[in-house]
Amino acid sequence: MSTTIGRIFDLTVKKFPHKEAVYDVRKNRRMTYSQWDREVNRLANALIQEGVRKGDLVSTFLFNTEELATAFFACARIGAVFNPINFRLMAEEVAYILADASPKVVLFEQALEPVVSAIQTRFSQTAFWFIDDGAPEYAASYHDKVKEAADSPVDVEVKESDLYAIMYTSGTTGRPKGVMHLHRDMAEQSLIVISSTRLHSNDIGLVTAPMFHCAELHCALLPRVHVGAKNVILHQFNPGKVLELIQAEHISKFFAAPTMWNMLLQENLQDYDLTSLKLGLYGAAPMAPALVRACKEQLGISLVQAYGMTEMGPAITFLSEEDQLTKAGSAGQACLNHEIRIVKAREDAPSEPDEILPPGENGEIIVKGPCMMTGYYNREEATEKALYKGWYHSGDIGYLDKDGYLWVKDRVDDMIISGGENIYPREVEDVLYEHEGVFDVAVIGQPDDTWGEAVTAFVVLKSPSVTEEELEAHCKNSDRLANYKRPRHYIFVKELPRNASGKIQKFILRKRMGELSSEGQPG
Numbered sequence: 001m002s003t004t005i006g007r008i009f010d011l012t013v014k015k016f017p018h019k020e021a022v023y024d025v026r027k028n029r030r031m032t033y034s035q036w037d038r039e040v041n042r043l044a045n046a047l048i049q050e051g052v053r054k055g056d057l058v059s060t061f062l063f064n065t066e067e068l069a070t071a072f073f074a075c076a077r078i079g080a081v082f083n084p085i086n087f088r089l090m091a092e093e094v095a096y097i098l099a100d101a102s103p104k105v106v107l108f109e110q111a112l113e114p115v116v117s118a119i120q121t122r123f124s125q126t127a128f129w130f131i132d133d134g135a136p137e138y139a140a141s142y143h144d145k146v147k148e149a150a151d152s153p154v155d156v157e158v159k160e161s162d163l164y165a166i167m168y169t170s171g172t173t174g175r176p177k178g179v180m181h182l183h184r185d186m187a188e189q190s191l192i193v194i195s196s197t198r199l200h201s202n203d204i205g206l207v208t209a210p211m212f213h214c215a216e217l218h219c220a221l222l223p224r225v226h227v228g229a230k231n232v233i234l235h236q237f238n239p240g241k242v243l244e245l246i247q248a249e250h251i252s253k254f255f256a257a258p259t260m261w262n263m264l265l266q267e268n269l270q271d272y273d274l275t276s277l278k279l280g281l282y283g284a285a286p287m288a289p290a291l292v293r294a295c296k297e298q299l300g301i302s303l304v305q306a307y308g309m310t311e312m313g314p315a316i317t318f319l320s321e322e323d324q325l326t327k328a329g330s331a332g333q334a335c336l337n338h339e340i341r342i343v344k345a346r347e348d349a350p351s352e353p354d355e356i357l358p359p360g361e362n363g364e365i366i367v368k369g370p371c372m373m374t375g376y377y378n379r380e381e382a383t384e385k386a387l388y389k390g391w392y393h394s395g396d397i398g399y400l401d402k403d404g405y406l407w408v409k410d411r412v413d414d415m416i417i418s419g420g421e422n423i424y425p426r427e428v429e430d431v432l433y434e435h436e437g438v439f440d441v442a443v444i445g446q447p448d449d450t451w452g453e454a455v456t457a458f459v460v461l462k463s464p465s466v467t468e469e470e471l472e473a474h475c476k477n478s479d480r481l482a483n484y485k486r487p488r489h490y491i492f493v494k495e496l497p498r499n500a501s502g503k504i505q506k507f508i509l510r511k512r513m514g515e516l517s518s519e520g521q522p523g
Helices: 005-015 033-049 066-078 091-101 110-122 142-148 183-197 214-227 239-249 258-265 289-299 380-386 425-433 468-477 506-518
Strands: 020-024 029-032 057-061 081-084 105-108 127-130 163-168 178-182 204-207 230-233 253-256 279-283 302-308 315-319 339-343 363-368 392-400 406-411 416-418 421-423 438-448 452-461 489-492
Touching: 005 033, 005 066, 005 183, 005 214, 020 033, 020 066, 029 033, 033 066, 033 142, 057 066, 057 091, 057 110, 066 081, 066 105, 066 214, 066 230, 091 110, 091 178, 105 110, 110 127, 127 142, 163 183, 178 183, 183 214, 183 302, 183 315, 204 214, 204 239, 214 230, 214 253, 214 279, 214 302, 239 258, 253 258, 258 279, 258 289, 258 438, 289 302, 289 425, 339 392, 380 392, 406 425, 416 438, 416 452, 421 425, 425 438, 425 452, 425 468, 438 506, 468 489
Parallel strands: 020 230, 057 081, 057 105, 081 163, 105 127, 204 230, 204 253, 253 279, 279 302, 452 489
Antiparallel strands: 020 029, 163 178, 302 315, 339 363, 363 392, 392 406, 416 421, 438 452
């Protein structure tokens, strides 16, 4: 029998029918697995009544909601292709995805209605379903559709080799691409996460990272359902609310991007009982070693890092709790059934998989594993380049040490070349994070007539009293930063632009730097 996402859900319902499965905090709605099963069936039947057939796309444009999680499993049951859309996107960005993906149905909510309203007339072949009260005239009521549908199981044959989802990349460098994954990809990914995080049916997980992103969806929600754990769904991240829920719901494990963990540490932690929290999973962006130590010391939890990308499902490495300090800064070792190579990077052509570099030498990270995408939707040329010779070419620069641990230095596109020397921004960022007055930091290269590029740091401060001179002295005194790697310019900002996965959008910073330069300001 095929292992599909729908089959995973079915088996959990059969095993834990009366166990609480999901709690939607915003709507104060709780469901057992058997109750959720009936809700999934109703939505599956409602989609079929709308004309959705196997292979058709269903999009969600939602914050974290029970309806998004229900749609995830309902689509899996009828063989519809799930397409969760980033709720931070603006109208034209959403329109681009809808035009590319051509969904039959789009689920959306009140907070995002202005975005949908601005573009919905362009998509006459798409049905828009509104999950809140008072649907706009162009949309149908999601809950009316579901209420009118039967809660009996659907009869659609879905195979593990069928397309399960098209998930658009977060667009750190430009237009997003639709990543295609099969059911078996995510079944494999779920098992890998379960074993790597020691997930159990007694766990209570918090959904606080964006559920439309594969880090939360595939490395947190699906594995928890797979083992029969409970899911507490928070509409969107709020550090104070997260701490309240850890205490009230006895949360034991959850995933968050490094910037979210950092924000939690700024709260008055002594005001909450956090003893139920046992493990924090982090990823989507590097976590500075200083922040790892702070999380362990102040929250008293174990940490596991996942490194990966949407194209791989996403996880390709894990850094275990045992290695968090001894290998601090590393992305860990390859996941089960995954192979990682470091190969010579090429500027104008895909890297050759056989040009393998020795331990300690930086090159492009390429990977092969069972969760690898089948390709980019409607992007044949991009697919051929990314999956050249059967390996996914990540575009990330890093090295493997003699113990087989991966160290991610940076993106190929983000490397700074100053005076003929290669500088990896993450090295500089990690040192700046060690300063107690720095909350967030991003380093990029600024065009320089003498050196080619000058290292420039965008810094978010915890205290406005911290000066450029103080940060300069901090970098000078560091034994981990050569003189030529020190920032030559500092730009203090209120916040850094990040995409939904927590990755800094450095192309926006480069644009801002260009604007400052044209205004005659340094940086």
